[in-house]
Amino acid sequence: MIRRDVILEDTTLRDGEQAPGVAFSKATKLKILDKLIATGVKWVEPGIPAMGGEELDTLHAMLERKDEVKLIGWNRGIMEDVAATIDMGFEAIHIGLPTSSIHLKESVGKDRTWLFQRAAELIKYAKDRGVFVSISAEDVGRTEIIFLQEYAIAVSEAGADRLRLSDTIGILSPEEYWRRVEAVAQVSAIDTQCHCHNDFGLAVANTLAGLRAGARYFHVCVNSMGERAGMPDLAQMTLALKHLYGRDLGIRTEHLKELAEMVAQASHQPLPAWQPVVGDNVFAHESGIHVKGMLNDTNTFEPFRPEEVGNVRRYVIGKHSGRATLRSVLEDRGIDVEDDRLARCLTEVRAAAINQGAALSPDQLCDLYKDLSRTAEVVQ
Incomplete structure (x- = not known):
């Protein structure tokens, strides 16, 4: 059963913009944010403060609207990043940390002892400063379930508000993604977030499976944008939840086609005619x-x-x-x-x-x- 307080969080302006060859200007990002808000999206991951330059100026402008939408500042697992994001005025932050052995070794060159220590110190610092803290279990598809449960307990006890279960390379089936969300729920009451990549075309199915297993939050991008094969599509998730599961997220669905076309133009990627919900051939x-x-x-x-x-x-x-x-x-x-x-x-x-x-x-x-x-x- 999908819970009634599920929360859609859009990451078009962060993970979506990380699609190869996509680069949004300040004016474009502000225009897309405005349309997301008009569409009824209440949680947005707007970018990466550590990029600096124009991105910082853009994020400062976005933060002027933080009374209208919950803005989540994305960070690497680095204290300076977290501190700078909170200093900017973000009232919610995300900390990206890997949990699979291959990502710990090859991406950050660290071990599990370091992971637990770093997660605890970053969470404590951020909570001491009074912000909402989301933290990742990146590459959850290649993270042993027993270790994932240990990590979930640790970050929950450290004070994290949310654990993002990131199928970073999109290798999980709906059954296996469900299994990981359910495994966390068995040992911890921490809210979980679905973050599913679409490498096998299963991002929407995996996200729905995660929500059925008890996750509260989930990530989407407009037009399924994102790294490699992208992320779950905002329109598809909204309509599937509304019509197939009876969960109305408060999205103003009449805006979905216009939003999709805006992002398609901004990313220089035309909408496929067969794109579910918003494609020209759908009706x-x-x-x-x-x-x-x-x-x-x-x-x-x-x-x-x-x-x-x-x-x-x-x-x-x-x-x-x-x-x-x-x-x-x-x-x-x-x-x-x-x-x-x-x-x-x-x-x-x-x-x-x-x-x-x-x-x-x-x-x-x-x-x-x-x-x-x-x-x-x-x-x-």
């Missing part, structure tokens, strides 16, 4: 039997209405169209339709779609039908 119908059903009842082939997510419904005229589609378009254009002529028009439409390798416009359909009408008049 596009071509198959004859589908369109016939849709014209009778739009629930026939749509799980939710396009207006709910700021998208639009389209009926496509192409190779797989049926007479119902053609009749609907022609009659909407004020053209009287005859059954025999419509059947011949359908044959012409399919041939034209194959010839041009794409759908026909309504104007092309009307021209085809009118040509058939003129031919019939000449024959008569």
Whole structure:
């Protein structure tokens, strides 16, 4: 059972921007933050203070809105980073620390004794300064569960408010991610956060599994952005929780399409037509039997209405169209339709779609039908 107080935290401006080749300017980051707030997102990870330069200026500007949204400052496991982030005015911080042997050895060159000591001292320092403290178990997929439980107990006893369970390289199945969240819950009451990467296309499924296992928080990015294959998509998680699990997060879903397009433009990565929820093809119908059903009842082939997510419904005229589609378009254009002529028009439409390798416009359909009408008049 997914708890009713689950919290969506967006990291488009931190993990999303870490996607190779993406670099947001100050103006862009502020524009995206504004849209996230307008969409109803209440927790945001806006960037990395330790980057310095323009990023610091940007984060200072974002902090002017901290009464409207919970801003989480991301830090390496370094005291100077944590201190500087709190000094900036962040009232919530995250501390990134690895727990797998390979990451401890190869990424930071440390051992488990160092990990426990560093986590404890950073948590104590931050809590003494009165901020919300989130801390990672990075590369949780390659962290032994017994050790993960020991670490969860340790950071909880040190005073951390939240433990982020990061499937850093996206190697877990939903069952295995669920197992790790549940294992932490067995030994500690600390809130957990899902942070799932999409390397096997399972980020959304893993996050839902983690929430079903009792996690309270979860990370998303707009358009599934992020390192390598990205993160769980904000729109997909919002709609899945709302429609499949009955959990309304307070997101203003009518903004989702516009938000997705804004971020796509800013990252120079066009939205795939098949992107769930916000893609152009999600509410596009071509198959004859589908369109016939849709014209009778739009629930026939749509799980939710396009207006709910700021998208639009389209009926496509192409190779797989049926007479119902053609009749609907022609009659909407004020053209009287005859059954025999419509059947011949359908044959012409399919041939034209194959010839041009794409759908026909309504104007092309009307021209085809009118040509058939003129031919019939000449024959008569």
